[in-house]
Amino acid sequence: xxxxxxxxxxxxxxxxxxxxxxxxxxxxxxxxxxxxxxxxxxxxxxxxxxxxxxxxxxxxxxxxxxxxxxxxxxxxxxxxxxxxxxxxxxxxxxxxxxxxxxxxxxxxxx
Numbered sequence: 001x002x003x004x005x006x007x008x009x010x011x012x013x014x015x016x017x018x019x020x021x022x023x024x025x026x027x028x029x030x031x032x033x034x035x036x037x038x039x040x041x042x043x044x045x046x047x048x049x050x051x052x053x054x055x056x057x058x059x060x061x062x063x064x065x066x067x068x069x070x071x072x073x074x075x076x077x078x079x080x081x082x083x084x085x086x087x088x089x090x091x092x093x094x095x096x097x098x099x100x101x102x103x104x105x106x107x108x109x110x
Contacts, residue, residue: 018039047080
């Protein structure tokens with residue numbers, strides 16, 4: 001079964017973007033592992049961008065929470081951009097909404 005989604009890592013000036021595109025589910029497990037390793041080796045704050053995500057299952061939530069934990073351990077900043085609230089609503093339902101700062105609020109404060 002072909003994946004209906006994608007996780008892309010884009011290194012930019014001063015920020016590493018982890019873009020969640022389409023359906024983020026168990027089919028992307030290998031891609032998630034590679035993306036996490038790539039993002040965490042960059043020396044820049046990480047923004048998980050769920051703007052193009054249409055669906056996120058428990059595997060996608062686990063990916064984001066593992067990335068947050070690893071970023072914290074590496075003393076790296078990680079925030080979430082999720083204007084459609086595909087990911088944020090689920091995080092809030094499980095009591096983890098406050099763990100990830102809103103990337104747009106972080107940018108506005110700078």
